[in-house]
Amino acid sequence: xxxxxxxxxxxxxxxxxxxKYFIASIxxxxxxxxxxxxxxxxxxxxxxxxxxxxxxxxxxxxxxTMIIFGAMFQLVPVVLEVKLFSSxxxxxxxxxxxxxxxxxxxxxxxxxxSLSFLxxxxxxxxxxxxxxINIILSMIRVKSWNITGTYIASAIFWxxxxxxxxxxxxxxxxxxxxxxxxxxxxxxxxITAYIGxxxxxxxxxxxxxxxxxxxxxxxxxxxxxxxxxxxxAGLLGANWIMHYPETGxxxxxxxxxxxxxxxxxxxxxxxxxxxxxxxxLDIGLKFSAIxxxxxxxxxxxxYSFLFFDxxxxxxxxxxxxxxxxxxxxxxxxxxxxxxxxxxxxxxHKYGSKVGLEKVPMLKDMFNEKLAEGQLVLMLIGIxxxxxxxxxxxxxxxxxxxxxxxxxxxxxxxxxFTIYRN
Amino acid sequence: MVTKEITKEDVIETLKSVIDPEIGLNxxxxxxxxxxxxxxxxxxxIMTLTTPGCPMHGSIVDWVQRIVSMSFPNKLIDVQLVWExxxxxxxxxxxxxxxxxx
Numbered sequence: 001x002x003x004x005x006x007x008x009x010x011x012x013x014x015x016x017x018x019x020k021y022f023i024a025s026i027x028x029x030x031x032x033x034x035x036x037x038x039x040x041x042x043x044x045x046x047x048x049x050x051x052x053x054x055x056x057x058x059x060x061x062x063x064x065t066m067i068i069f070g071a072m073f074q075l076v077p078v079v080l081e082v083k084l085f086s087s088x089x090x091x092x093x094x095x096x097x098x099x100x101x102x103x104x105x106x107x108x109x110x111x112x113x114s115l116s117f118l119x120x121x122x123x124x125x126x127x128x129x130x131x132x133i134n135i136i137l138s139m140i141r142v143k144s145w146n147i148t149g150t151y152i153a154s155a156i157f158w159x160x161x162x163x164x165x166x167x168x169x170x171x172x173x174x175x176x177x178x179x180x181x182x183x184x185x186x187x188x189x190x191i192t193a194y195i196g197x198x199x200x201x202x203x204x205x206x207x208x209x210x211x212x213x214x215x216x217x218x219x220x221x222x223x224x225x226x227x228x229x230x231x232x233a234g235l236l237g238a239n240w241i242m243h244y245p246e247t248g249x250x251x252x253x254x255x256x257x258x259x260x261x262x263x264x265x266x267x268x269x270x271x272x273x274x275x276x277x278x279x280x281l282d283i284g285l286k287f288s289a290i291x292x293x294x295x296x297x298x299x300x301x302x303y304s305f306l307f308f309d310x311x312x313x314x315x316x317x318x319x320x321x322x323x324x325x326x327x328x329x330x331x332x333x334x335x336x337x338x339x340x341x342x343x344x345x346x347x348h349k350y351g352s353k354v355g356l357e358k359v360p361m362l363k364d365m366f367n368e369k370l371a372e373g374q375l376v377l378m379l380i381g382i383x384x385x386x387x388x389x390x391x392x393x394x395x396x397x398x399x400x401x402x403x404x405x406x407x408x409x410x411x412x413x414x415x416f417t418i419y420r421n
Numbered sequence: 422m423v424t425k426e427i428t429k430e431d432v433i434e435t436l437k438s439v440i441d442p443e444i445g446l447n448x449x450x451x452x453x454x455x456x457x458x459x460x461x462x463x464x465x466x467i468m469t470l471t472t473p474g475c476p477m478h479g480s481i482v483d484w485v486q487r488i489v490s491m492s493f494p495n496k497l498i499d500v501q502l503v504w505e506x507x508x509x510x511x512x513x514x515x516x517x518x519x520x521x522x523x
Contacts, residue, residue, distance in 0.1 A: 079474040146474075212472045215444070215521070217510055277510045278444075279522050339443075343476060346442060351480050355438070355488040362442045 012077045013087035015348040019419075020094050021070025022341060026415050028062030028101075029330075033408035036385075037401040041394060044315055052318065054108035059325045060193060061101045061124070067333055068201050069097070069131060071340065072152070076138055079208050080149050085137035093130045100124040121170035128163035132156045147224055151204020154232055158196025161239065165189040188242045195258060196235050198329055203227070203265055206288075206332075210269065213285060213339055214276035223268040231261030252306050259303040266296050282363065283371040287335025290379065294327040315389040322389075326404070327382050334378070334411060338371060345418050365421050366414045374414070377407035427493055432457045432464055435492040439484050441477070446520060448481070452512025455503065463497040464489060469508045 012018070035055050036043065042051040073090045077083060084090065100123030107115050135156055142149060169185050172178060207224055210216065234257030241250045269292055281289060301320055310316045342365040350359040385400025387393070436454055437447045448454055448468065458465040466485060470477065482500045489498045510523070 075476075078476045081474060148474075208472075208474060212475060213443070215471060215510065277521060277523060343443065347476075347480060350442075351483075354480075354484040355491060359442070361440075361445050363445070 013073050013084050013090050015344060017087055017091050017094070018070045018074045018344065020091075021066055021073070022337070022344075022415075023419075024094070024098060025063050025067035025070065025333075026337075026412055028058055028066060029334075030405075030408045030412050032058045032063055033401070033405040037398075037405045040385075040398045040401050043318060043397065044389065044392075044394075050108050050111050054105050056321065056325070057101070057108060058105045059330075060198070062105065064198055064325070064329055064333060066097070066101070067337070068198065069093070071205070071336075072131075072135060072201070074340070074344065075205060075208075076135060076152065079205075080139060080142045080146070081144065082138055082142045085134050089130055089134045093127050093134070096123055096130070097127040100127060117170035117174045121167045125163045125167045128159050132160055146208075147221055147228070148204045148208045151200050151207070151228060154228065155197050155200035155204065158192050158200060158235065162189060162193040162197050165192060184242060188239060191238055192235065194324060194329075195231065200231070202329065202332060205336075206269065207272075209336060209339070210272050210285075210288065211276075213278075213282075214273065215278045216272045216276040219271050219275045221268070223264045223271070227261045227264040227268065230257045230264075234258035234261060255303060255306045259299060262295070262299040266292060266299075282338075283368050283375065284335045284338035286372075287331050287338065287375055290375070291328050291330075291332035291335060294323060294331065298323045298328055313390065314392050319386045319389050322382065322386060326378075331378065334374075337415070338366070341415060342366065342418050345421060349421065360421070365418045367417065370410055371414055374407045374410040377403045377410065381405075381407060427459055427464070427496070429457045429459060432459065432466070432489060432493070435489055436466070436485065439481070439488055441481070443477070444471075444521075446517050448485070450514040450517040450520075452514065452517070453508065455506075459496075463499055464493060465499045465501065467501045467503060469503055469506075471508050473504050 032055060035058065039051055039055070043055070069090075073084060073087075100120045103115065104117075104120035104124065107117060107120060135152070139149060139153065165185060165188050169189060172185075203224075207221065234254045237250065237254035237257065241254065273289070298320065301323070305320075339362075342362045346360070346362055346365060353359055381400045381403030383400070384403060385397050388396030388398075388400055433449055433454065436457075437449045439448045440446065441448060441451060441453075444451065451471070453470060454466065454468045456465075456467040458467075466489065468481075468485065470481065482502055485500050486498050489500075490496075513521075513523075
């Protein structure tokens with residue numbers, strides 16, 4: 001039986017609000033690569049040090065989370081067929097968030113004693129709460145729930161835990177009020193941020209976007225559902241045991257759950273790619289496919305940390321962090337931006353002209369050959385800098401970061417071209 | 422003056438000018454148009470999208486409405502978007518398959 005679908009309830013926030021997040025994220029991506037290039041000699045040793053923490057936060061907050069916020073305001077209404085609760089909150093959140101990110105990155109960079117950790121941490125925590133309220137109040141009106149919605153709901157939960165752990169860390173770094181192992185809480189903060197927040201969002205959204213872009217049909221989502229449950233179980237366990245000493249056995253159990261969850265997710269993605277109708281991968285999907293391969297590599301590496309002591313391998317934690325941040329999440333985000341940004345700009349500029357005049361196709365909105373060049377530079381940059389860090393051959397690190405910086409400039413240029421179209 | 426009666430084929434031909442900007446194929450060859458019903462006052466188009474929750478959801482409906490209205494200005498145009506039956510690749514035309522390299 002044919003059931004008509006109402007389109008009246010579909011509503012995304014204005015283009016200018018989402019655009020702010022996207023432009024800020026692109027800008028952060030270039031700054032991040034600039035910081036890496038001009039501080040290549042500092043990216044070494046232990047990861048809990050000012051310069052690395054500063055670069056890490058411009059990556060996770062300025063680049064990754066910034067783009068996720070913007071994308072969520074755009075995607076939640078269309079994917080879940082519900083109106084965004086408040087465009088006003090989305091707008092003011094941007095300004096508070098940008099201020100918080102700049103202050104935190106600056107504070108980490110200089111360890112400036114005149115500026116407390118607490119103020120930026122407070123601003124960022126406030127933003128996480130505003131964002132969560134906005135999305136939760138939008139989602140409670142969803143009529144037809146789907147797996148992407150459940151992943152997003154989990155991600156919101158972990159975002160709040162991440163913010164809580166981050167705030168707690170900042171408060172104690174600022175004026176120690178409790179004796180805690182900062183490294184242990186840093187791990188908790190990082191696991192919930194990377195796997196719970198960024199991971200869950202990326203996984204959930206990929207189940208909607210990848211089939212849509214590849215025209216994939218005729219597969220089951222069983223693995224996606226199992227993956228959701230066991231990754232959440234693993235994360236809850238990891239958060240719980242973090243507060244107890246001597247937890248080696250349980251750490252392995254919960255770590256295994258998370259690892260199996262990622263393996264199942266990647267098998268599900270592989271099935272979706274295999275069932276695709278559009279055989280030829282465009283640039284956005286090429287970036288994404290490489291990101292999924294890297295995700296497999298870092299998942300195995302991460303799991304092996306539970307069983308092997310890599311103390312003797314120089315800079316391995318930093319290389320791991322780079323492979324996750326720039327390799328997996330970075331490449332996936334860049335790839336999806338090559339799909340989403342052209343559409344948003346196209347819709348904004350040409351949507352009302354369809355049928356009245358000739359309008360371009362999405363692939364005509366930017367130079368795809370240049371984007372192919374960006375992909376090659378980014379990949380070579382990651383390989384060279386990782387090899388250089390592992391072998392302590394810092395000239396290689398410098399060349400690798402130079403490649404990465406050039407690739408970020410090409411990305412910014414292509415995005416600028418799309419906006420100017 | 423005798424006016425030519427509008428046929429289903431006329432409307433479908435018009436709908437071929439609505440192109441999905443992401444895939445680069447028209448909505449008829451993609452198999453998105455399920456039915457066209459023509460009455461004295463109105464043209465009803467029943468169609469779907471390749472996937473529910475597609476960001477082009479509202480916009481494709483607008484484009485169809487606008488383009489068909491321009492071709493048949495004396496008729497009211499109603500576009501109904503449906504998710505059942507679900508779109509499947511076998512609804513695509515031979516031409517669409519050829520262009521996608523299937």
